[in-house]
Amino acid sequence: MTILDIDTDLLSNELQVTFDNVVGVTLSSNIKMDEEKLLDSLQHGINSLFQYTTQNYYHIDSCDSLFSYLFKTYENNFKDFTTSDNDLILLCTISTSLFLSKSSAQSLLLVYLLLNNLDGLEHHIDGVTPYLEAHDLRGLLFWAVKILSSINYDRSSDFNITYEYAPPKVTLDWLKKHRKPEQPMEFWFYNSIIGRSLFLVLYTPKCRYAKCSGCNLPSLSSQDKTTSPSKVYKQVDYVLHESISSGEKNTIKEVIVSNNGNLFDIKTMPTLSLLYSINTLIEELPNLKKIVIESRIEYLNEHQLKTIEEVVSAHEERNIQIEIALGFEIFDDEIRNGYYKKGFNKSDLEKLMPLFSKYNISLKFYMMYKAVPNMSTKNAIADxxxxxxxxxxxxxxxxxxxxxxxxxxYVAVGTLLEKEFNEGNYEPPGPKEVNKLCNELILYNNVSYYISLNDEGLSYTHIEDDYREFIKLKKKIDYFNSYQKWKDS
Ligand code: SF4
Structure with a gap:
């Protein structure tokens, strides 16, 4: 079974773009590796670490030379900052795996292989495991730089290591085993139309509505009935002070704040916590332009909007846009409030529109593509x-x-949709159907669009299963999300 299947054209370009000390790189063939080959290549890479070479043109004709090349390159970054060969090897393996494959599963396999096959790394297994289990490549890299090297934490972005900005796969099991009290549920980066953005999911009591057919998010949240404001403050501080470098903070233009529920529901998110989050994000992120707050519409009221406006206007010169994100999910009223049990009415939204206008609040509509059984692709696109x-x-x-x-x-575990899927009544849209939507999406200049490929860690089946198609689609969508047009159109 092939477990690492590298796109050699893409890799060749990336190598030349990423490493400025390289004059040229050629890759002779498709490089595919099974577990045994990966192990050989790891061994070869490790051996090459300790050999001197001045070569700056590489012809990479095998897995071994590819690994050796990457290991060697990362050695230059890390060797002056590590005290043991094993720490250097682990750092180089993590960096290599992040560079080689943008698929978290493939990258993590490399790290697993190393940990299980090289003596002397056992004591790092506990530190690495939470990141491996969450498929959190970025977290893994930051852990590695912090724990294995003496590098100033804030310089870690200078090491030419690329990593995906996909969200970690946080499951109920993961939360029970690994989440520290001061940690949010999860966070990740994405690119929006205004630039690099942060998605922050706070760990608070679950959504009190909890009826939507396709949603199992409440299962991940705290099962406590209330939370204290300080529990939320700590989570915001943990992300902004301990998990993001100052270089990253400078690049963040937008933050979506979520608690996998309703941030305007004061029972699950005290108003003080919401105001603290908004104020801290503005103060800590110098180039922030927009804060997006998720909630169901029935929890919104003018008093809260006015209070938020007061916080934002205390930073008047920053000109921060507040946006409220509403789960619309399906446009068709009958399907949305019938089968899907969303409990969201357009008339309720329309009643609040003058308020949004008054407080200069923009909106985000979360829409699901093909959210219910028996919906044809044509109807789903029309919706x-x-x-x-x-x-x-x-x-x-x-x-x-x-x-x-x-x-x-996606089919979330523990939902009605999962039952339908298991009974053969529902098939989630795959990359080809998503591509069809992209091709037929009606775009307006006064509306902006974002297409997400995130399964919130709850997927039973996933769009990534058709990996090659998924990668093509992801590139197309990443471009669209940033530029609001399709490449070459
Ligand atoms: S979709 Fe939103 S409102 Fe519906 S149950 Fe899930 S978290 Fe609650």
Whole structure:
């Protein structure tokens, strides 16, 4: 079984772009590796660490030379900052795996192989495991730089190591085993139309509505009925003070704040915590432009909007946009409030539009693509396009900016949809169907769009299963999310 299948054209380009000391790189063939080959290559890479070479043109014709090349390159970054050969090897393996494969599963396999096959690394297994289990490549790299080297934490972004910005796979099991009290549920980076952005999911009591057919998010949240403001303060501080470098902070333009529920529900998110989060994000992220707050619409009221405005206007010169993200999910009223049990009415939204306009608040509509059984691809695309038309019309009437955030539906464990899937009544959209949506999506200049490929760690089946198609699609969508147009269109 092939477990690492490298796109050699892509890799060749990336090597030349990423490492400025390289004059040229050629790769002679498709490089595929099974577990045995990976182990050989790891061994070869480790051996090469300790040999001197001045070569700066590489012809990479085998897995062994690829690994050796990467190990050697990372050795230059790390050798002056580590005290033991084993720490250097682990750092080089983590860096190599992050560079080689943008798929977390493949990258992590390399690290697993090393830990299980090289003596003297056992004492690091406990430190590495939470990151491996969450497929958290970024967290793993930061752990490695912090624990294995004497490098100043804030310089870690200078090491030419690429890593995906995909969210970690946080499950209930993971939360029970590994989450520290001061940690949020999870956070990750994504690229929005205004630039690099942070998605922060706070760990608080679960969504009190908890009825939507396709959603199992409440199972991940705290089962406590209430939380104290200070528990939330600590989570915000943990991310901003301990988990993100100052270089990264400078690049963040937008933050989506979530608690996998409703941030305007004071029972699950005390108002003080919400205000603290907003104020701290503004103070800690010097180039922040927008804060997106997730909530169901029934928890919103003018008093909260006014209080938020007071916090934001204390930083008037920063011109921060507040956006409220609403789970619309399906445009068709009958399906949304029938099968899906969303309990969201357009009339409730329309009643609040003048308030959003008054407080200069923009909106995000979370839409699910093909969220219910028996919905054809054609109807699912039409449903998303109807939401696009609606957003365009709302903007014309109220001058409230709207972002349509589209997620291809995944089958979340423990939901009605999972039952339908198991009974053969439902198939989630795969990369080809998502591509069709991309090709037929109606775009308006006064509406912005974001397509998410995130399964929130809850997926039973996943779009990534068709890996090659997924990678092509991801590149296309990443470009669209940043530039709001399709490449070459
Ligand atoms: S989709 Fe939102 S409102 Fe519905 S149950 Fe899930 S968290 Fe609650």
């Amino acid at each position: 998303i396009n109807n939401a696009s038309v609606y957003a365009h019309e709302l903007f014309n009437e109220y001058s409230v900016g709207i972002n349509i955030h589209i997620s291809p539906t």
